[in-house]
Amino acid sequence: MAAPYQEIAAEIRRLIAVGELRPGGRVPSTRALVRDYGIAMATATKVLTTLQQEGVVHARPGVGTVVGPAPRPAGSPVVSGVLSKEQVVRSAIRIADEEGLAALSMRRVATELGVSTMALYRYVGGKDALVLQMVDTAIGDFPPPAQRPGSWRAGIEAAARQQWSAYRAHLWLASAVSIGRPQVLPNLLPHTDAVLRAVAGFGAGADTAMYAAVTVFGYVRGVALNLETEAQAEQDTGMTADEWADHQAGRLATLVVDQDLAGFRALGMPGGFEFDFDLDQLFEFGLGIVLDGLAVKLQRLRAPLR
Incomplete structure (x- = not known):
């Protein structure tokens, strides 16, 4: 019997095959999978990770997970037998940026770089050590100003x-x-x-x-x-945050009246208040x-x- 994540991954492959999910179209997010299938977040993450490793889908920054293999990012490391700590850490950061920290694993980074998982340990240790180096590298790109401020x-x-x-x-x-x-x-x-x-x-x-x-x-x-x-x-x-707030405006106005919320009333609610x-x-x-x-x-x- 297939594991739950395998069954859900198979269903997404089917939807792609029959054209219900088209190339470049968004596939369900991890939260949507949790909601729709009643699974744990870890299982939902494994579904998308499996499909990503197969090249069926890829993460697109600012959009989500979409159908199709991931294009190789400009300037991404091309491994030719020699690996560096910088390559490993930057690849891990790119994965976390595009897919979230939950999607990060030593195996996932190794797949990105085209090397064996064991090859990574000599450069960054285990996953916990890798995350620390990711934090240090990421924050290091945004140092405090070197010049002494005026106040x-x-x-x-x-x-x-x-x-x-x-x-x-x-x-x-x-x-x-x-x-x-x-x-x-x-x-x-x-x-x-x-x-x-x-x-x-x-x-x-x-x-x-x-x-x-x-x-x-x-x-x-x-x-x-x-x-x-x-x-x-x-x-x-x-929906953006503002669009979501507009969607909730009617319910908010009702609650302001029903609970007689004086603070909201002072701001013009219900009625003309906008935020x-x-x-x-x-x-x-x-x-x-x-x-x-x-x-x-x-x-x-x-x-x-x-």
Whole structure:
């Protein structure tokens, strides 16, 4: 008896064969497979991974998984008997960018590079070690500015925005870094150091300085965790966040009236209230609030003792 993932993969192959799924057309996402077939996310991922390895489908950035073999990306490594750590890590990053971190495996990277799975271990160790190197490489492409900023606030803003850009470029990255048990990585430490340098002139103690750095880092990462979720939701529903909000407007208006939600009423709900949801704007708005609060804390450190 075939495993569930094999049965679902066979059904997708059939749909392609009979023309219901055409070349370049989107195939169901992992979330859609979970919903439609009642399977676990790991099983859904295995379905698409199997089809990708067979060359039946491929991941297209910003679109999802589509019918047809993947074109070789421009500038992708061509292995001719010699492999490098950089090739392995960059290939893994490309897979995670296009298919998500759940699709990443040593076997998947080996297939991408055209080598045996065992050949990878001498360069990057196991998968956990590979993910750490992916994080270090990805964040390393977005270093804090080398030039000393004009103010403490400008320094933190610059570092935070570089982090945000890294998360924007690699939607899997936010879920791969940790706040409670931060990874000690060469390219990650300068981002923490940027905040420590920014608050050093206020005479902050070690605890205050580190909590400031963790708070900023945690805020940026917290908002960034929504980037991948939103991209996946847009693929699954075919609606942007604003379109989804418009679709929910009637239900929201009903709940505002039924529950007599005074805060919403003050904004003009139900009726004329409009809200354009944008994660980039949310990031900037929240960063300003975080730094306003930090400014109050730092100024207190400078205030004379009574």
